[in-house]
Amino acid sequence: MANKRLRSPFRTTSMVVLALALVAGVWTAYWLSIAERVEIGINDWIADQQGKGVQVSYKSLEISGFPFWLNVRMEGASILVERGQSLEWRPPVLVARVRPWRPAKIDVDLRGLHLLIGESRVNLMSRGLGAVVHVQRSGAWRGTLKGEDVSAEFSRAGTLSAKRVAIDVHWGSKWLEAGQSPLRLDLAGDNIQLPAAWSLPLGNDVTVMRLTASVAGQLKSLRESDVLVRWRDDGGTLELNRFSLEYGPLHLAGDGTFALDNDLQPMGAFAVRAEGFMETLDALRLRNIIGNRQAAAAKLVLMALADQPSGGLPYLKVPLTLQGQEVTLKSLVIMKVPRIDWSHVLRQQVP
Numbered sequence: 001m002a003n004k005r006l007r008s009p010f011r012t013t014s015m016v017v018l019a020l021a022l023v024a025g026v027w028t029a030y031w032l033s034i035a036e037r038v039e040i041g042i043n044d045w046i047a048d049q050q051g052k053g054v055q056v057s058y059k060s061l062e063i064s065g066f067p068f069w070l071n072v073r074m075e076g077a078s079i080l081v082e083r084g085q086s087l088e089w090r091p092p093v094l095v096a097r098v099r100p101w102r103p104a105k106i107d108v109d110l111r112g113l114h115l116l117i118g119e120s121r122v123n124l125m126s127r128g129l130g131a132v133v134h135v136q137r138s139g140a141w142r143g144t145l146k147g148e149d150v151s152a153e154f155s156r157a158g159t160l161s162a163k164r165v166a167i168d169v170h171w172g173s174k175w176l177e178a179g180q181s182p183l184r185l186d187l188a189g190d191n192i193q194l195p196a197a198w199s200l201p202l203g204n205d206v207t208v209m210r211l212t213a214s215v216a217g218q219l220k221s222l223r224e225s226d227v228l229v230r231w232r233d234d235g236g237t238l239e240l241n242r243f244s245l246e247y248g249p250l251h252l253a254g255d256g257t258f259a260l261d262n263d264l265q266p267m268g269a270f271a272v273r274a275e276g277f278m279e280t281l282d283a284l285r286l287r288n289i290i291g292n293r294q295a296a297a298a299k300l301v302l303m304a305l306a307d308q309p310s311g312g313l314p315y316l317k318v319p320l321t322l323q324g325q326e327v328t329l330k331s332l333v334i335m336k337v338p339r340i341d342w343s344h345v346l347r348q349q350v351p
Contacts (some may be wrong), residue, residue: 094108270319
């Protein structure tokens with residue numbers, strides 16, 4: 001009977017150690033190559049922006065996090081946009097985190113002081129501010145921005161702040177199927193303090209604001225000067241799927257559809273449900289915005305138009321129209337809308 005040959009424990013351990021060393025070496029080389037590609041990609045993107053009227057610079061760029069993260073830390077960054085008018089963004093230290101095996105998901109830390117310098121100056125500060133970006137195929141992406149204790153100090157208007165802010169943006173690819181929206185937006189804000197300089201009729205506190213909107217029609221690159229004209233001529237519309245606002249005693253909820261007229265000004269129709277309108281009239285009267293007789297007459301008219309469900313609060317549900325920079329209820333003009341200068345919004349010339 002042949003003797004079995006026993007494998008040496010030392011030999012087995014050596015093979016395991018060798019295999020682990022090989023894996024570690026391959027992973028190290030892979031991590032270093034990814035880190036190098038990230039740095040090259042950032043600098044190539046910065047160079048590409050020069051020809052588009054955007055100057056990007058930074059003082060230092062560091063990539064760390066081996067072996068399980070790619071941490072990109074950029075200090076002293078500045079982004080200067082020169083399209084018609086100059087706008088510069090000076091962020092705090094920017095930190096982005098990516099898993100090497102999941103490069104399509106990027107976590108960005110935006111806490112700190114942001115400076116926006118243009119026609120006026122804005123100081124943006126947040127105790128907690130971060131974004132998660134999901135890069136998808138064919139140029140599509142989805143980004144979610146969340147902040148707590150966010151405040152923006154405007155040099156001309158004062159301070160705008162919010163306890164919580166959440167913005168979700170989904171930009172579709174250029175290969176969209178029929179019926180898909182190239183842009184979807186969800187916006188939510190809680191305990192919003194508006195600038196005192198605005199002198200709004202119901203005060204400067206907004207308890208809750210929610211907005212969900214989507215774009216219908218092909219929306220090309222915003223860098224193209226005729227993007228709005230082409231979008232309008234192709235039948236483009238903005239669908240306001242949901243809007244809700246709790247502002248003082250007034251609670252609003254509604255939806256609607258908007259487009260651009262021949263002068264590239266917004267027009268549309270929407271329906272609004274309003275609760276707390278009686279208390280709103282009382283607040284306007286106490287602030288001497290309307291007189292006692294006006295408030296009493298308005299209450300009589302609104303109560304006649306309101307629905308009064310049993311056990312519930314009375315509410316108004318009215319159709320509103322926006323046309324010619326006027327918001328009308330049937331034939332009654334209730335609000336003027338300022339003209340939008342798209343060359344300032346898009347920072348470029350608009351036909």
